[in-house]
Every structure is written in structure tokens, then in C-alpha cells.
Amino acid sequence: MPLITIEVADSVPVEKRLAYADAINAGLAEGLGMDVEDRFQVIHALPANHIIADPNYLGGERREVVFIRILMVRMYDNATKNRMYEAVARRLEAEGVRPDDVFIAVNENTLEDWYPGARGKRG
Amino acid sequence: MPLITIEVADSVPVEKRLAYADAINAGLAEGLGMDVEDRFQVIHALPANHIIADPNYLGGERREVVFIRILMVRMYDNATKNRMYEAVARRLEAEGVRPDDVFIAVNENTLEDWYPGARGKRG
């Protein structure tokens, strides 16, 4: 039941944005061992100058960053998170996103913090 | 001092979006015992295909999901959270949102994590 927020420049065409979302979902499924059907994502397309990232801080060379925020239950160890980051970046690269432009931030909560619809059961 | 993020399809008319925000506020007040004046909400209206939710995962049948993110102080037990989820879904239903289409995710912080304006005091 992760909830994914994707913030991307609105110069990226709609079909490409949706392909990014597919790639991110596949990366989460691969990296976390998550069901591919466990898919809840929101895409925010914003003017390029409203997405601000230092080009070189911490290493690499950023040009057009895609911010990916992941809210998920606290249950994955660091090795699993690293595997997920790598899987997301690799799959986004296949869609044309430079790996330096992938920026992921995770935020964790608990199982009781989710309400997935009236008839949904918590994962 | 919860901060609420509402992500809704931009096909929902503006007045309806605002009615959803009212309903969500009333649901939080009812479910958490929160003051109705303790209201801080942001509505993001997005293209329908930018709000992605698996139609059946975990049960129910989703069609046009409204994502509701709640950032609030860690102080409510699970029974209280459940009462709030139910109150929000019930009040949104009165505005025409199917209960299966209500998706809530809570995220918690502490009282010291809020700055409610220069003359605001932390709740």
C-alpha cells in the first residue's frame, strides 16, 4: 500500500509521464517484492522552473530531476530499500530518465495509517 | 493542526471540490474530536489519468479515487483513527463520493514540527 507521488516537468509529454509511473511501479514491485497490483500513484506535472534541484550537490550531475516520494509502511530494511532505489532508477532509465535525475525520498508510517476504501483491507 | 492534502480529478467541479474539503474537515472534527477551526487543507486538482489507483487491490471497487493525506501529531490511537476514517468516508458519501473511492493515508509528526504563523501557538 505504498502511495507514490511523482513530480515531473510538464514539458514531459503525458504518455511519457504515464510510462514513468509504470516504470516506478515495476521498480517498487521488483525491489520491495510488492504486488504490481498494489499501485497507488499521483502524478504532478509542474513548470520546469518549479522543480528545483541543485545540479551537483552530493555528486552526479542533475539536469531535469524527477522527484519520487514514497509513503510506505515501516517494514523494509536498508538493503531492500537500496534494491528498490536501484530497480526504480534502472527502469526509469529504460524510459529515458538519466539515473542522476532520479531523486527518491521515502517516508514511513504504520499499517493502521491507511484506509484503502470502505471495502479495502489493510495490506 | 493536521495538514490535509486532497488530490482529486480536475473533472470534479470547483464547488464540489470545496464541498469535499468541508466534508473532510467535518469528518476529522467528528472522528478525532478536533476543533472545526483547526482547518488547514490544500486541494490539488489533477487530470484523471494522473491519479492512479488499482481498481480492486485489497478489496472493493475503485473508480475515481480521492486521495486524502493527513499529516498530524502522533497522539491518536487506532480506534480513534478508525472512527475518523469512517466519519470522513461517510461525510464524503453525502457529497457523492463512493466509499470505495476514499483513500486515506496518515503520516505523523510531533508538536514541535509545526510553525502555524508568527503569532500562532502550537496546538
Added chain:
Amino acid sequence: MPLITIEVADSVPVEKRLAYADAINAGLAEGLGMDVEDRFQVIHALPANHIIADPNYLGGERREVVFIRILMVRMYDNATKNRMYEAVARRLEAEGVRPDDVFIAVNENTLEDWYPGARGKRG
């Protein structure tokens, strides 16, 4: 490696929004002792009636709130956070934002929750 979300009315001109983002970055650098290059920000410009804040709750008088969400690593004590809030509000005031209209919410994670690009190293 904080990630900053700025939600502001779209009636604020683009150059002003960017000036707000500069001011917020400078306030974080001053208050937290953060590098100014450690800058990752997203600006969401929204219709004014989609940014909802009670005008007087908790004190002060809100008119046109700027919501600032800060996701950062859990490592700052309360005195440091307070210094940062004050620095952000002061620097925004220099750009014309009334201090009562500054609303900040912090959310914390850990160092392992960040992936700052393929060649980025965690802060």
C-alpha cells in the same frame, strides 16, 4: 537533503514564487546550518481557494497562507527547528509574505530513506 514543498496561490507571480523559494532555502541554511547547495524544492501554485487555512486558529491573522512542508532527516533538536522557523519567516517577510501567513510543517525520516540520484551520496 531536505525536500521542500511550497504551496502558494497562483495569483503570486512566477518571479515572486521563485523569490520565496530562494528565501526559504536561505532560511533553512541559516537556521539548520545546512549547505545552501543542499537545495531540493518543489513549488505548487494553486488557485487561492484551494489553499485553505483558518484565519485565526491558534492565534495571529492569516490572509494568504504559504504552506511549506519540509521532509528532512531526524537530527535537529527543537531549538534548531525553532531557529529555522524564525529564519524562514524573517526571510519570507523580506519578500512580502506576512509572518502570520507562513505555515511550516516538518516531517522526518532517516538517511537511508533518500536516493539523491545514481551518483549522489547520502548527506
